Amino acid sequence: MSDNSANRRFERESAKRVFAAELREAHHHFREGTDDKSPTYILLPTGERCNRVFIAGTLTEKKKSEGEAVFYQIRVMDPTGIFFVSAGSYQPEALHQISSIESPSYVVIIGKPGVFQAPDGRNLVSVRAESITAVDKSVVDCWILDTARLTLDRIEKNTDDPDHQKAAEVYQRPFESWRSKVKEALASIQL
Amino acid sequence: MELKEIADRISEKFAAAGHPIDRAKLEEKINRFVEEFSVPPAEAERSIIGDYARQFGMELPSAGPSKQDADSVIPISEIQAEQWVTVEGQIVTLIPSRSPSVAQSGVIMDSSGTMRFTVWAKANAPVMEQGKWYRIESAVADEYNGQVSLKVHSGTTITELAPDSVPEPVITPISEIKPKQWISVEGEVTTIFPPRSPSIAQSGIFADNSGTIRFTVWASANAPLLEQGHWYRLDLVESDEFNGQLSIKVHSGTKITPISRDEMPDIEKTPVGELSPGVALVEGKVVAIEKQSSDQILQRGVFADDSGAVRFIIRNSPGAEPLMENQWYAIKGAVVDRYRGAFSMQINPGTATPLLEDRSIRPNIIPVAQAGPGIVCLRVKLVQEYESTSERIFQSGLLGEESGTIRFVTWKDDMAQRLVPDMVYGIYYASVDEFNGRLSVTLNGATLLPDEGATIQVRSPNEEVKGAFVHLSPGSGLIKRCPVEGCGRVLSRQNYCPIHEIQPNYIYDLRVKGWLDDGQKTYDTIISREGVEELTGLNLITAQEMAENNPLGLDTVFYHVNEQILGRYLICRGRVFDNRLVAYNCEFQTFDAGMLAELMNRAEGGSHE
Missing domain, CATH: 2.40.50.140 (Nucleic acid-binding proteins)
Structure with a gap:
């Protein structure tokens, strides 16, 4: 496949819907193909590669970096945990948007996930925001439904899928065990 | 329990050799290995024996003490490293030895699995033959590079199994x-x-x-x-x-x-519509014969029964005979294969038997939406005729009915028949092919029967995409279009049309360009003015006012649209080609309580399976 990648029409990577509890456990990352521009992915524990995420929740903390370059770090809470999100000068749109959002507020974020190693050796997943928008609670609730549905799809997916098999090997955690997080998220919606 | 047994074995062993061991110390040692460091018991036993043996200056005995189960046969799939085992299996392959210290090596198999084995030259073991079954008693399983293999040494006994005690091989489908x-x-x-x-x-x-x-x-x-x-x-x-x-x-x-053909296993008859790759018994009628196209092919045509139809091919091999059109045949051992998504059936010499009766056959007409590569029967009307792009095309266009539309082409030949717009046709045994993910039906060779007076509604090719709007691209919001008739291209900031150059009398329009993402697929999306109006509440007039009264001009409208739709869940209706979506009608998705209930059930349900 890689040798004809130049001829393939550009296709944007879809933004995966993933709950914080699952994203924070992802640590396996890889690059498809060998050249510099080939996309990098992280493998979600429910067995799907992911190069972009669409996440939502409550912005609970916003930190602007002290240094010369403007850099924001924010924490966004969904019903299952916390997303760590950042935006720097390479994400001008997100930077601009964050500057006018105060905590707490409901937000949706489109961005690229990355795995970083903390000084104590733990893996941290953080999302570099491409855009962040303040929204109504109803949008976050729609996102919870959407994410619940797509997470269940991943849990129930055919195990012949290579990403699914790889995840089973890397994470050593039964896919079924993620159902409880989906239930938790759905139960948090107050009608 | 198991730990106690290990302790018993170890202390007995060394006591027998005249070296009594402090039982408490031994148990503590085993416990430390197994409980504290999670070492598998077999591995722990091995290490401890090694320790004591060195301590007492004993040779590590070749007939190790973990030989406990060595008498009972163990399934190959259950063998773990560092075990003494007895297996019964078949030598499925022998690998030439690369070293003088190895007498034989290869693969042994039983009903549970396979394993590599090595027979050391020092073992003086009998030579095993490929294909035969042996009992190998007291061999050692060890691990190298994560692969477990079996070692036959001088303490191992090899016996050939009598042919009657060998399990019958099972045929795998x-x-x-x-x-x-x-x-x-x-x-x-x-x-x-x-x-x-x-x-x-x-x-x-x-x-x-x-x-x-x-x-x-x-x-x-x-x-x-x-x-x-x-x-x-x-x-x-x-x-x-x-x-x-x-x-x-x-x-x-x-x-x-x-x-031989007489001994051939009986195969159940398969309806033509349910064929899959493999060898099949089918009964059906030759409904079409194609013109011969090459030396290697004796005949091509279409074979059908009530359930469906398939293309058949007879190769020009010795003894091959053509089939007769409109005759019924039973074909025993038809070879079905898939080529470019469609099935084709190869008929070998001597496999076709004519059936005497001429059963009536009711062609299985399917909805256009269900058509896939292969031979189909449809009932459709000509929706649209395309201008011919090639000398060889007689007619091409779009056919459709209630379920959808499909492209068609008729190549030039002396039998080509022209379709009349809006006339309803029964199309029998036409072949559908797939090019670049798009289906197209070829009408040459098919039977076309006009049904005068009949009418059918064609479903408009509207599709609905639900997803999150994840990116708004430049060129969205209030835009200027070229006023030249039939052009309508979007002008640059300097009112420049790529074809008609500077156009000061441009026409304003509203649109959205960007990406709509459903989590699986991302659509390169254009939302037309109607859709933008529905989503943003703007119209051409208010958008123009907004642009004129603001120092940012057109950009104001862009930011306004961005603020309203970015990151939101939308429902867009329009046309989809591959990953492109042109939407005419859009709305925001609202929270769906029914969906919540459904997902709750689904999340709950699977956990009990």
């Missing part, structure tokens, strides 16, 4: 073959490929009723040549996978038994 198995299969050699490499004697396709698989006969197998169209039973072939494709390998240990 081709569709159930998994890689890395040694199996027996029964089927037909349906295709032989031209030779490619001196190490390969033959390769081709092997088929049974359940499916097809590639096969390779190694030159080293010294096997008799397999003949195309003949049935064989192959005992002890190795299945393999390469690039996701399964194959079976015939090597020197494989037993090849030809099967």
Whole structure:
């Protein structure tokens, strides 16, 4: 496949819907193909590669970096945990948007996930925001439904899928065990 | 419990050798290994024995003490490293020895699995023969590079099993073959490929009723040549996978038994509409014969019953005879294959028997939306005629009915028949092909029956996409279009049209360009003015006012639209081509309580399975 990648029409990577509890456990990352521009992915524990995420929740903390370059770090809470999100000068749109959002507020974020190693050796997943928008609670609730549905799809997916098999090997955690997080998220919606 | 047994064994062993061991210390030691450091008990036992043996200056005995179960036969799949085992299995392959210290090595198999084995030269073991069954008593399993293998040393006893105590090999249906198995299969050699490499004697396709698989006969197998169209039973072939494709390998240990047509296993009759790759028994009628197209092909045509139709082909091989149009046949051992998504059926000499009765056949007309590559019957009308793009095309366009639309083409030939717009046609046995993910039906060779007076509604090709709007691209919001008739291109900031240059009397329009993402697929989306108006509440006039009263001009409208739709869930209706969506009608998704209930059930449900 890689040798004809130049001829393939550009296709944007879809933004995966993933709950914080699952994203924070992802640590396996890889690059498809060998050249510099080939996309990098992280493998979600429910067995799907992911190069972009669409996440939502409550912005609970916003930190602007002290240094010369403007850099924001924010924490966004969904019903299952916390997303760590950042935006720097390479994400001008997100930077601009964050500057006018105060905590707490409901937000949706489109961005690229990355795995970083903390000084104590733990893996941290953080999302570099491409855009962040303040929204109504109803949008976050729609996102919870959407994410619940797509997470269940991943849990129930055919195990012949290579990403699914790889995840089973890397994470050593039964896919079924993620159902409880989906239930938790759905139960948090107050009608 | 197990730990106590280990302690018993160890202390007995060393006591017998005149070295009593402090029981408490020993148990503590075992406990530390197993409980604290999670070392598997067998490994712990081995380490501790090694320690004591060194301590007492004993030779590590070759007949190790973990030989506890060595008398009972263990399934190969359950063998773990560092075990003394007895197995009963078949030598499926022998690998030439590369070292003088190795007498024999190869692969042994039982019903549970396979394992590599090595017979040390020092073992003075009897020579084992490929294909035969042996009992190997007290061999050692060890691990190298994560692979467990069996070592036959001087303490191992090898006995050949009597033929009557050997289990009967079971035939594996081709569709159930998994890689890395040694199996027996029964089927037909349906295709032989031209030779490619001196190490390969033959390769081709092997088929049974359940499916097809590639096969390779190694030159080293010294096997008799397999003949195309003949049935064989192959005992002890190795299945393999390469690039996701399964194959079976015939090597020197494989037993090849030809099967005559009379001995051929009985195959159940398959309706034409349910054929899948493999060998099948079918009954049907030759409903169309195509003109002969090459020397190698004696005849091509269409074979049908009430359930469906399939293209058939008869190769120009000795004894091949053409079929008669409109005659019913039973075909025993038709070889079904898939080519470009469509099935085709190869009829080999001597397999077709004419049936006397002429049963009536009711063509299975399917909705356009269900059409896929292959032979289909449709009831449609001509929705749109395309301008011909090629000398060879007689007519092309779009056919449709309630369920959807499909492209069609009729190539120039003396039988070509022109369709009339809005007339309803029954189209029988036309072939559908797929090009670049798009279906197209070819009408040459098909039977076209106009149904005058009939009308059908054609479903408008509207599709609905739900997703999150994840990116708004430049060129969205209030835009200026070229006023030249039939152009309408979007002008640059300097009112420049790529064709008609500077156009000061531009026309304003509203649109959205960007990406709509459903989590699986991302659509390159354009939302037309109607859609933008529905989503943003703007219209051409208010948008123009907004732009004129703000120093940012057109950008104001862009930011306004961005703020309203970015990151929101939308429902867009319009046309989809591949990953492009042109939407005319849009709305915001609202929270769906019914969906919540459904997902709650779904999240709950699976956990009990």
